[in-house]
Amino acid sequence: MSEYKHVHTGACDCGAVKFEYHCDQDLTEHTARACQCEFCKPRQASYLSLVASELRVHLKDRRYLYAYRFGTNTADFMHCAVCNSQVFVKTRVDDQDYALVYAPALARFSELTDFSPVNYDEEVLSDRLQRRAQNWIAKLDVISERET
Numbered sequence: 001m002s003e004y005k006h007v008h009t010g011a012c013d014c015g016a017v018k019f020e021y022h023c024d025q026d027l028t029e030h031t032a033r034a035c036q037c038e039f040c041k042p043r044q045a046s047y048l049s050l051v052a053s054e055l056r057v058h059l060k061d062r063r064y065l066y067a068y069r070f071g072t073n074t075a076d077f078m079h080c081a082v083c084n085s086q087v088f089v090k091t092r093v094d095d096q097d098y099a100l101v102y103a104p105a106l107a108r109f110s111e112l113t114d115f116s117p118v119n120y121d122e123e124v125l126s127d128r129l130q131r132r133a134q135n136w137i138a139k140l141d142v143i144s145e146r147e148t
Helices: 125-135
Strands: 006-011 017-023 031-035 046-048 054-061 065-068 076-080 086-093 096-102 114-118 140-146
Touching: 006 096, 017 086, 054 086, 086 125, 096 125, 096 140
Parallel strands: 031 114, 054 140
Antiparallel strands: 006 017, 017 054, 031 046, 046 096, 065 076, 076 086, 086 096
């Protein structure tokens, strides 16, 4: 794994799914994207990603993680199967996985102060996938103690 200045940790509500977000910015330097789509806005969902970063997700068992899709069906909103908390988002573009950190799952979420409202509802699919490939985390590792 590359060396980054910061490792931001987080987890689902019950702790069955944990993650490490490795990057060169402190949380106070991040701008979280506050999505305004019909799924995210009512949940006050916000997301983080830096292109030069890594996301490592740790689980005891792959059964602890499930994906929820909606809308364009181009992203998996990853949730803990035990407590149903969202943890991260992943997508696949040209055989490459990309990810976003679900900001409220961060241990230090309260330190985020900059939230930028975004709405991608009118974006065409090709532009959406290109934006993700350019802006989302390109290094995602999901590590399970037991494969099922």
